[in-house]
Amino acid sequence: MTQTYQSYHVDWFVNGDVIQQNVTVHIADGRLMEIESGRSAAAISLGPVALIPGLVNAHTHLEFSLLDRPIPTAGRFTNWIRSVVAHRREHPTSVPDAIHRGVRESVQSGTTLIGDIATVGWSVTDYMESQFAGVVFQELLGLGDERMSAQSGLAQSIIAKEWPESDTNLFGLSPHAPYSVRPDLLQCAVEIAKTSGTPLAMHLAETPAELELLADGTGEFREMLTDFGIWRDGLFGGKTPADYLAILAECPRSLVVHGNYLTEDDLQFLARQPQMTLVYCPRTHAAFGHPPHPWRRLVELGGSVAIGTDSRASNPDLSLFAELQFLAKQHSDLSHLEILKLGTINGRRALLGEIADQNHADFCVVRWEKGLTPDPARNLFAAGNRVIGTIVNGADLVSADPTTTD
Ligand SMILES: [Zn+2]
Incomplete structure (x- = not known):
C-alpha cells in the first residue's frame, strides 16, 4: 500500500497546552506521526505561522x-424565526449549493469538523462532494399527533444511513427545540440515540419567550405557533429547561445548543454529566442582545x-476562528490556550466522542498580525491574526480565500 507522506516546517506548533517552536510536523496517511525539532530538509516551509489543530464548529x-x-435579529425572536421559515420556503432547491458553499467557507477559514x-x-452526496467531516444531525420537528409516525420514521432512516469511505463522519438527530417538538417525539429521538449510540443536539433555553412558553403556555411563541396553524393545547405549561436537560442526559452524547438562560442549578446539573456539552455561539448570542452567557460558570464547575x-x-x-477572536477580545483575562480548547478538542469530543482519533492530521494555519510578537497563550487569537490555510487529512493545503477571512 502506498503511503502518503507530508511534512511541514513551522515557527510555532500549538496543540492543547503544548507549545513548540521551530519544528517540523511529519504526517503519514492523514495521521500526525512525529514532531521533530528544527527544519527537516524535505519539509514544506509554512514560515512565520502558528499551526494549530483544525477548528471544530459544533x-x-x-x-x-x-x-x-x-x-x-433586532426585535422579537419569533419575527426572526418567521423570516427563517419564509426563507426556507422561498429557496426549496438551494440546499445542495448551500452545503457546498458552507463547507468550502468553513474549510477555508480553518474549520475541519462540523456539526x-x-x-x-x-443528500449524503452533497456532503461527500464537499470536504465535509463531522456530524449531520437530522432535524426533527412536530407538535401534532399526525407528525409522530413520519418524524420517528425519518429518525430511524437517518440512523440506518452509512457514510461511504468515512470512519469518522456520523449521523445524528436534532429534535429542534422545546417549542417545536412534542415531548413524545423528543423521547422517541432519545430512545433511538440510546440504542444506536448516535449523538443528539437540541436548541434549549435560547430566549425568555421560550421559558415563558414552557412555564405558562403563553407569549410570542404561542402567537407564532397559532399563526402557523400548529398550536396544540396541553403541550406546554409547568416546565423549565431543567426538564429537558434531564431527558437529554439519557443520551450517550448530547449537545445543548445556546443555553443562554440556563440557571445555576441547570449548570450544576450539566457539570455532573460528562456526556453533555453546552454549545455557545458567541456572535449569534451577541447579535440577539442576550445578557452575558453563563458558559464561564460551567467551565468553572468542570462542565x-x-x-x-x-x-x-x-x-x-x-x-x-472569528468566534474565538471575539471570545478572546471579550475575555482578556483568559489564556488563549483555554479558548483554543473550546474550539477544538471540546467540540471534537462532543461530536465524535472519546474514541475520536486525536492524531488526525487536520490543522489550521494562523499568520500573526504584522508587528505582533508571537505568544500563543496571550495572542493566538489577536484581532489582526488571520487564517491563511487549512491542512485537511494531512494532505491538501487549502488556501484561505481573502474574501471570506478579511
Ligand atoms: Zn441553531
Whole structure:
C-alpha cells in the first residue's frame, strides 16, 4: 500500500497546552506521526505561522450558507424565526449549493469538523462532494399527533444511513427545540440515540419567550405557533429547561445548543454529566442582545463547553476562528490556550466522542498580525491574526480565500 507522506516546517506548533517552536510536523496517511525539532530538509516551509489543530464548529445550519448577510435579529425572536421559515420556503432547491458553499467557507477559514443541522432537500452526496467531516444531525420537528409516525420514521432512516469511505463522519438527530417538538417525539429521538449510540443536539433555553412558553403556555411563541396553524393545547405549561436537560442526559452524547438562560442549578446539573456539552455561539448570542452567557460558570464547575457559529441567518460568516477572536477580545483575562480548547478538542469530543482519533492530521494555519510578537497563550487569537490555510487529512493545503477571512 502506498503511503502518503507530508511534512511541514513551522515557527510555532500549538496543540492543547503544548507549545513548540521551530519544528517540523511529519504526517503519514492523514495521521500526525512525529514532531521533530528544527527544519527537516524535505519539509514544506509554512514560515512565520502558528499551526494549530483544525477548528471544530459544533453547531451550524449549512442550508443557510448562501445568505450574504444575516436576517435582522433586532426585535422579537419569533419575527426572526418567521423570516427563517419564509426563507426556507422561498429557496426549496438551494440546499445542495448551500452545503457546498458552507463547507468550502468553513474549510477555508480553518474549520475541519462540523456539526451541521440538516432539514430537507439534502443528500449524503452533497456532503461527500464537499470536504465535509463531522456530524449531520437530522432535524426533527412536530407538535401534532399526525407528525409522530413520519418524524420517528425519518429518525430511524437517518440512523440506518452509512457514510461511504468515512470512519469518522456520523449521523445524528436534532429534535429542534422545546417549542417545536412534542415531548413524545423528543423521547422517541432519545430512545433511538440510546440504542444506536448516535449523538443528539437540541436548541434549549435560547430566549425568555421560550421559558415563558414552557412555564405558562403563553407569549410570542404561542402567537407564532397559532399563526402557523400548529398550536396544540396541553403541550406546554409547568416546565423549565431543567426538564429537558434531564431527558437529554439519557443520551450517550448530547449537545445543548445556546443555553443562554440556563440557571445555576441547570449548570450544576450539566457539570455532573460528562456526556453533555453546552454549545455557545458567541456572535449569534451577541447579535440577539442576550445578557452575558453563563458558559464561564460551567467551565468553572468542570462542565464541557464547545463553540458554534450558528448559521449565516444570524451570523455574518462561518468562521470559527472569528468566534474565538471575539471570545478572546471579550475575555482578556483568559489564556488563549483555554479558548483554543473550546474550539477544538471540546467540540471534537462532543461530536465524535472519546474514541475520536486525536492524531488526525487536520490543522489550521494562523499568520500573526504584522508587528505582533508571537505568544500563543496571550495572542493566538489577536484581532489582526488571520487564517491563511487549512491542512485537511494531512494532505491538501487549502488556501484561505481573502474574501471570506478579511
Ligand atoms: Zn441553531
